[in-house]
Amino acid sequence: MSTQYPRPHVSGRSRVRTGCRTCKVRRVKCDEARPACLKCTSTGRKCEGYGVWGGPGCMQPSFMVSSRLALKPSISVAPVYSLSGHDQTCFSWFRYRTVGKLPGIFRGVFWDDLVLRACCEEPAVLHAAIALGSVHKLGNKRCSMQINDSGFPDDSEKFTLHHYNMAIRHMQPCSLSNGKPSIRIMLITSMVFTCMEFLLGHYRTGEVHLEHGMRLLASLTTPRDSAIDVETLHDAVDVELFGIFETMNLNCFILVGGTLKTYGTWQDFDTYPLSAMFESMTQARKRLDWVLSDTIRLTQHRHVMAMTDSSDAQLPEDWVSHQRRIQTQLASWGSVFKVSRVSLIAQMGFCGHIAYLHLRLFHAMTSIMAATCLDPRGEMAFDIHTNEFVAIIAQSEAFHRTIFATDFTNTRLEHDPNVASFTADRGWIAPLYFTAIKCRVSHIRLQAIRLLRSTVSREGLWDAQVVANVAQEIVRLEESPLCTLAKRSDNLIPNLTDLSREREQPLVPEGRRINQVEVMLPNSASDRIKIRVYRLGERNEPHVFFREQDSDTGNWNDVDVEDV
8 A cells, every 4th residue: 555645736726725615716815704704705706615614504593493403405425635545445435334333323403414514624724533434444444553573554554644744734823813713623623632532442542532522612612611612603604513523522521520610500401491392312312411411510519529628518508409390300301202202212213222212211310310410429429220130131131132223224223243333422421321320239239240241342432341441440449358259240130029139238438439430541452440439437537549451461459549
């Protein structure tokens, strides 16, 4: 394979790179006035706007109106550059394969529309897309994080690196501008980079891109208490960018904990009241994500208080009142979702039942989190939610069976054994991980780990096998004095009727329970997985310690703080 990568060139006449579409077609300089340029309106022409970067028709009056936002009609999806050879092959793969796989079961405007149109207009996004397409096309050959024997990049890695660097080069002028169009270019490119790094197993680098995007996203809104204020996002493009970054940030925060920031203000549920029925699965999911985001933040606030204040510290009243609002929202969401079930499943076609089970899983997990996040009993509060944990196991098994029973032939989700099982969205890993580390009934949590080990799926930075290893170490740290893990790892809970027998088993005493786990994922094949473990002592004094897994033996060992 040739290692020479000529810079893509424009075929034919020179192209005007800025301005409205009408002026670009006429090849005249646009004055870029908003909402329509004066060059067009003064001559009686219709200004066609500024593509994905703004212009007439891009406004959306409210946030959660429909599952698909009213963007401008898509232009022809053909790169603005004359691509040839391997560049064209990788872009075609990105367009027809990667874009279909990355969103998982919930397709959205970002990948299906916004990114593809940006590829037509912005070189930075185009090069980033080609780089991601090349990595995704190589599949398991490249995504296994194996290091070349020579220690030098091969031709495929050089190709990816070339387009990665070209994307960064084309982003540099954008970084010097504070305008919304430039910020949007950088946001889209950052998300493509994030997915590429996660796909490669460069998790910490992916987190850096994500955090950079979250900071950029804040600049699109009107600051309010240093928060990302959704209410100031009136442009449909900004709303879609917020949605994709919010989802990815939320997915990461559940696993890595304190290394990522969440938003600074509570969601104002009263501003967007629930309707009698959800219009789509995507609308139902967005609403549930709102509640999940606030629940996680409330949990994190309580954890910080537990680690820094005395045990009898008074909870702020706004925390308590917002917990009640969250629980009310969850109950209402469940009722509306149940009423909407038949129509929602029918709308999504072959993915309908999978999406329905997916949202039920996250509703069950969020409900447990919301009920326990401010409970003065701390980790002991989870013991009264055993039925809900068993329900998560049952729903996960149904989710797993439904996926294997669904015929994905000739669909965008058709299985390809040569392509890594990767999606940028979340699936079932988070609820199973939550069950494994928070349910102290041994057979239930071990069944969650078994289900995680039954797949090789990867969801963003969530790798099912890595998460299963972390969860099993947490179980061992809590239960090792009580029982022998190996003797009971193969026993399953077939149904709820066995629950009474399980409750008779000794539960983990309070002093051994782990309050929070933060996972420090590797950035290369040579890195080790590390975890930061928080535990409260008998007098509620906080203890923090670190563990790391030996990649050769699989054993976990203590780590000094200086080595983290």
